[in-house]
Amino acid sequence: MKNRKYDSVVFDVDSTLVTFEGLDFLAKLKGKEKELSKITKSAMNGDMSMRESMERKMRAISPDFEDIVKMGNEYIKNITPGALETIKILKTNGIQTWILTGNFQPAVGMLANFLGIKSTNVITNNIFFDENKKYLSFDRENPLSNNGGKAIKINEFKNKMGKTVLIGDGSTDLEAKESVNLFIGFGGVIFRPKIKAASKIYITEPNLMTIIPYILDNYQSEDISLY
Ligand SMILES: [Mg+2]
Numbered sequence: 001m002k003n004r005k006y007d008s009v010v011f012d013v014d015s016t017l018v019t020f021e022g023l024d025f026l027a028k029l030k031g032k033e034k035e036l037s038k039i040t041k042s043a044m045n046g047d048m049s050m051r052e053s054m055e056r057k058m059r060a061i062s063p064d065f066e067d068i069v070k071m072g073n074e075y076i077k078n079i080t081p082g083a084l085e086t087i088k089i090l091k092t093n094g095i096q097t098w099i100l101t102g103n104f105q106p107a108v109g110m111l112a113n114f115l116g117i118k119s120t121n122v123i124t125n126n127i128f129f130d131e132n133k134k135y136l137s138f139d140r141e142n143p144l145s146n147n148g149g150k151a152i153k154i155n156e157f158k159n160k161m162g163k164t165v166l167i168g169d170g171s172t173d174l175e176a177k178e179s180v181n182l183f184i185g186f187g188g189v190i191f192r193p194k195i196k197a198a199s200k201i202y203i204t205e206p207n208l209m210t211i212i213p214y215i216l217d218n219y220q221s222e223d224i225s226l227y
Pocket residue numbers: 012013014015016168169170
């Protein structure tokens with residue numbers, strides 16, 4: 001407890017806790033890479049909302065339950081270096097660890113379980129399947145399916161999170177900057193100049209352990225040797 005200046009650290013998943021984008025993996029798995037990149041391109045050209053681009057991408061990929069399980073296994077195989085150690089150190093210092101993502105269960109839960117993050121600290125969007133476990137839709141009403149969703153969720157959980165650090169690579173993470181006590185931009189997987197420009201702290205090293213000194217005071221590097 002001695003080093004604690006924050007109560008919670010909230011992690012994004014894709015390109016933060018893991019070294020790839022889950023939707024890219026699913027598109028590849030389903031042979032829909034071209035469709036996905038077309039949608040991404042037209043979304044970048046302007047007027048499509050995050051929700052609309054998500055809608056189009058998910059309809060193109062149509063991932064079944066088993067595909068989401070495969071994504072979960074892929075998450076576990078491609079954890080960002082230092083993630084496991086970072087989570088252990090934070091927990092040892094009495095800091096709660098959380099996951100906040102627009103991605104889906106069961107994949108995110110599989111990752112959380114592997115990393116030792118409690119299931120009650122895992123916040124995701126919802127995906128729906130039919131009785132044969134085929135893709136139906138995702139929860140369009142969930143704030144995480146649209147811009148500004150992460151700030152809404154952090155405010156909803158504020159009482160439980162307390163003084164909060166958020167770490168993420170993307171614009172949906174950055175949008176929640178004002179809702180947390182410290183935002184750390186993570187460019188260790190994908191370097192994003194826009195996020196770097198807007199983040200007081202921006203990490204470019206490919207190892208998540210580099211966030212520790214910003215979170216724990218008097219952090220001794222030899223503490224790492226315990227792990
Ligand atoms: Mg991300």
